[in-house]
Amino acid sequence: MERDERELRGAWTRYQRHAFHSPSPALSPWVERYWEARWDYAEPYRQKIVPYPNVHLSFGGGRADVNGVCGGYQIKVLEGRGHVFGVAFRPGCFRPFLGASVSTITDRVVPATEVFGPDLPMAPDAPAMDAFLLARLPDDDDRVRQAAAAVELIAEDKALTRVERLAAELGLSTRGLQRLFAEHVGVGPKWVIRRYRLHEVTARMAAGGAIDWAALAADLGYADQGHFIRDFKGMFGEQPTWYAQRYQAAGSGPGPVSPSTRPDAPR
Structure with missing residues (x-):
């Protein structure tokens, strides 16, 4: 297949x-951000x-949308000239704005006025969004902080590969952890763990050099290389080598790429 x-x-x-x-x-x-x-x-x-486990509020093409967390990759066709401004909410922290379980908008795009009302600015910049959201600051919520801390732990601890260990770290049952993530993150803890561990794969791609795929799969907690490839393809839509x-560059080995320009850099 031609690239x-x-x-x-x-x-x-x-x-x-x-x-x-x-x-x-x-x-x-x-x-x-x-x-x-x-x-x-x-x-x-x-x-x-x-995707990462962020809910986004986006403005572009004359519309404003709330984009729930997606379970897999998406393809967006870009043509001509365009511009999008977005708000990335911290994982686990959108429920107070939504007023409902975040799982209700997973894999969905919702008109932003349904969530934020008709006063939402339609062509904002950072100062305008600051003013709009500061006027709607939610109350402090222990469950929001717990959900946010859980995702931060997953992102920071590269050795964390199992839901059971995360539950133990947070002092929750596995079922309690799953309920917390459904309500506040929108996807399950297993999905979030898999997403951040697969980020380690693209980081190694960006760093350059040969990759021992079997060893990397083991480092990420996979029982075998086949399960790793299946998960990677499910998330990214392509085999790791592809x-x-x-x-x-075509015909050469991997070279360094700035973190801000990685194909899977957070948007």
């Missing part, structure tokens, strides 16, 4: 520009988006 040259070794950065902004400190317990994406394509480009070509 689109624009997706190899960060070539897409010639056509796209991404920027990230910090929210007001008072919003930081709920909002991870603001982000912007601009693109200019003479020919349509199939942008692969690989996906690795996004980090290398």
Whole structure:
């Protein structure tokens, strides 16, 4: 299968520009970052988006949407010139804004006015979103903090590969942990663990050099390489060796790629 040259070794950065902004400190317990994406394509480009467990509020093309966590990758076709501004909420922290279980919007896109009302600014920047969200700060919630801490632990502890261990670390039963994630994160703890451990794979791709796939699968807690490949393909839509070509020039080995320009960098 022939590859689109624009997706190899960060070539897409010639056509796209991404920027990230910090929210007001008072919003930081709920909002991870603001982000912007601009693109200019003479020919349509199939942008692969690989999810993290963030809910996003996005503005672009004359509409505003709340994007629930997706269980797998998505393809968005970019063409012409475009711009999107977004709010990435911290994993586990969107429920107070939604007023319902976050699992109710998993794999869904909801008109943002259904969640935030008609006063939502339709062409915002970071200061405008700060003002809008600061006026709607939720009350402190122990369960929100617990869910956020659980996801942070998964992200930071690379040796954490089992749901049972996470439950023990948090002092919860496995079932209690699953309920916490359904209510506040929108996907299960097993999915979140798998997503962050597979991030380790793309980090190694970006670092360059040969990869021992069997050893890497074992390091990530997989019983065998076949299960690792199945999970990777389910999340990224491609075999690991095929996906690795996004980090290398045709006919060469993997080369270093800036974290901000990785194909799976958080959007």
